[in-house]
Amino acid sequence: MSKIVVVGANHAGTAAIKTILSNHPGHQVSVYDSNSNISFLGCGMALWIGAQIDGPEGLFYSSKEQLESMGAVIHMESKVEDINFEQKKIFARAKDGSALEENYDKLILATGSWPIVPNIPGKDLENVQLVKLYQHAGDVIEKIKSPDIKNVVVVGAGYIGVELAEAFQRHGKNTTLIDIEKTCLPVYYDDEFTSLMNQNLQDHGIHLAFGERVVEIRGSGKVEEVVTDKGAYPADMVVLCIGFRPNTNLGGEKVERFKNGAYLVNKKQETSVKDVFAIGDCATVYDNSVNAPNYIALATNAVRSGIVAAHNACGTEIESVGVQGSNGINIYDLKMVSTGLTLKKARSLGINALATDFEDLQKPEFMKSENPPVKIRIVYDADSRVILGAQMASTYDISMGIHLFSLAIQEKVTIEKLALTDIFFLPHFNKPYNYITMAAISAK
Numbered sequence: 001m002s003k004i005v006v007v008g009a010n011h012a013g014t015a016a017i018k019t020i021l022s023n024h025p026g027h028q029v030s031v032y033d034s035n036s037n038i039s040f041l042g043c044g045m046a047l048w049i050g051a052q053i054d055g056p057e058g059l060f061y062s063s064k065e066q067l068e069s070m071g072a073v074i075h076m077e078s079k080v081e082d083i084n085f086e087q088k089k090i091f092a093r094a095k096d097g098s099a100l101e102e103n104y105d106k107l108i109l110a111t112g113s114w115p116i117v118p119n120i121p122g123k124d125l126e127n128v129q130l131v132k133l134y135q136h137a138g139d140v141i142e143k144i145k146s147p148d149i150k151n152v153v154v155v156g157a158g159y160i161g162v163e164l165a166e167a168f169q170r171h172g173k174n175t176t177l178i179d180i181e182k183t184c185l186p187v188y189y190d191d192e193f194t195s196l197m198n199q200n201l202q203d204h205g206i207h208l209a210f211g212e213r214v215v216e217i218r219g220s221g222k223v224e225e226v227v228t229d230k231g232a233y234p235a236d237m238v239v240l241c242i243g244f245r246p247n248t249n250l251g252g253e254k255v256e257r258f259k260n261g262a263y264l265v266n267k268k269q270e271t272s273v274k275d276v277f278a279i280g281d282c283a284t285v286y287d288n289s290v291n292a293p294n295y296i297a298l299a300t301n302a303v304r305s306g307i308v309a310a311h312n313a314c315g316t317e318i319e320s321v322g323v324q325g326s327n328g329i330n331i332y333d334l335k336m337v338s339t340g341l342t343l344k345k346a347r348s349l350g351i352n353a354l355a356t357d358f359e360d361l362q363k364p365e366f367m368k369s370e371n372p373p374v375k376i377r378i379v380y381d382a383d384s385r386v387i388l389g390a391q392m393a394s395t396y397d398i399s400m401g402i403h404l405f406s407l408a409i410q411e412k413v414t415i416e417k418l419a420l421t422d423i424f425f426l427p428h429f430n431k432p433y434n435y436i437t438m439a440a441i442s443a444k
């Protein structure tokens with residue numbers, strides 16, 4: 001039986017801790033987290049900020065007490081500051097300043113990520129906010145109660161930015177959403193889909209400033225204005241959400257890294273250092289759509305990688321099946337889901353990619369209720385015919401459909417095979433010539 005030290009106890013760490021304690025009794029688990037809470041679902045933050053849920057209580061699914069009752073030793077508000085890989089020892093600092101050190105047999109790094117802060121003048125002004133932690137959301141919610149916060153500028157129209165723009169608009173704030181690219185959600189969808197979301201945001205009064213680079217945040221003490229290379233926007237609050245950077249200060253050059261600094265891991269979540277694993281947002285994932293390691297920061301990947309590392313650390317060898325970066329978003333009534341590569345991304349990687357598009361009602365025309373249009377795109381390799389990606393959009397809840405494509409990419413299914421896949425029909429749900437089959441059949 002071994003001593004396993006886990007650094008970081010949010011989604012990845014919690015999954016690893018629970019997997020060890022539930023499946024491998026006898027191992028000692030010691031946990032360090034610099035924060036004061038465990039398992040906070042950041043995914044619910046925009047709903048909380050936008051007052052679409054009652055409060056943050058339901059956004060936690062574990063706690064220090066729960067993990068202790070399972071047998072873990074938990075050190076909250078204790079930051080690991082150094083690791084000696086030769087001596088297999090970690091060095092931490094508790095909140096009261098006292099030094100802690102502990103030996104390990106296996107070490108699991110689950111240190112997560114932090115929002116990228118652009119190095120521009122004014123970034124430290126009052127009311128320039130990040131939205132990553134439970135504490136951040138609480139701070140934003142307190143501040144926006146003030147009528148003095150009239151104009152909110154969100155920098156970065158990725159997943160966090162788009163969700164927050166809706167949240168601020170729901171409070172009646174004059175909301176501007178800025179992105180360096182010419183659209184929102186450029187990483188996840190092709191223009192045919194992002195244009196639907198752009199229209200949706202505009203229809204709800206959100207001002208879009210796309211294709212603009214923020215060069216300065218101005219104010220005296222408090223923020224007053226955001227200046228881009230093309231204009232200036234009044235701002236009483238600014239939220240910076242231009243992506244995540246992995247928290248990988250620990251380990252220095254001894255641990256092999258990915259190009260953005262993430263710990264490079266194999267399919268067992270092992271780093272280049274013996275007996276040291278890395279999971280969640282601080283580590284790479286194996287991306288089946290490009291057949292290579294990649295950086296995709298998602299809670300879903302964090303949980304799965306935690307499970308895989310836990311079993312391997314306890315001596316049960318298992319490998320990750322890889323990921324496709326499957327994701328979804330719901331803004332007002334518009335739902336969009338995607339997985340794998342967009343056409344734009346596939347072509348930028350030099351793949352001879354094609355897309356097949358289809359648009360139809362969800363159910364037969366004679367079904368009069370809850371029967372809106374659905375738009376689908378499947379991206380595939382024109383040479384091998386293998387499916388590389390898919391995107392879907394509707395006001396109907398089409399979210400479950402994307403899982404089929406996630407598995408198809410993982411298993412390298414061809415577009416022809418998908419066209420003949422058994423997809424059931426019932427008028428309450430779909431059409432006999434449903435849009436998945438029809439998109440696949442119409443592929444060139």
Ligand SMILES: Cc1cc2nc3c(=O)[nH]c(=O)nc-3n(C[C@H](O)[C@H](O)[C@H](O)COP(=O)(O)OP(=O)(O)OC[C@H]3O[C@@H](n4cnc5c(N)ncnc54)[C@H](O)[C@@H]3O)c2cc1C
Pocket residue numbers: 007008009010011012013032033034035041042043044045046078079080081110111112113114131132133160247250279280281282297298299300301302
């Ligand atoms: C607003 C928002 C919305 C999101 N929505 C979604 C969504 O809808 N779907 C989805 O899949 N993902 C979503 N994500 C992403 C998701 O939250 C992350 O992928 C996930 O939190 C990663 O989990 P993690 O445990 O790897 O890292 P983190 O959540 O970053 O946790 C890392 C933990 O490590 C601790 N730590 C770091 N360094 C040290 C140290 N040196 N010593 C001790 N402790 C340390 C930190 O205190 C923290 O508790 C969202 C993120 C945000 C911010």
Ligand SMILES: NC(=O)C1=CN([C@@H]2O[C@H](COP(=O)(O)OP(=O)(O)OC[C@H]3O[C@@H](n4cnc5c(N)ncnc54)[C@H](O)[C@@H]3O)[C@@H](O)[C@H]2O)C=CC1
Pocket residue numbers: 043118155156157158159160161163178179180181184185186187212213214241242243244296297298327328329
């Ligand atoms: N629904 C979901 O699954 C959600 C997932 N997440 C995940 O959390 C992570 C972080 O989310 P985000 O911060 O939204 O990152 P993101 O990668 O989704 O979006 C970042 C956006 O910032 C833009 N950008 C980059 N540099 C910029 C600059 N200097 N000025 C202006 N714009 C700039 C990019 O073009 C991009 O549109 C992502 O991995 C995301 O997938 C977050 C929220 C919801």
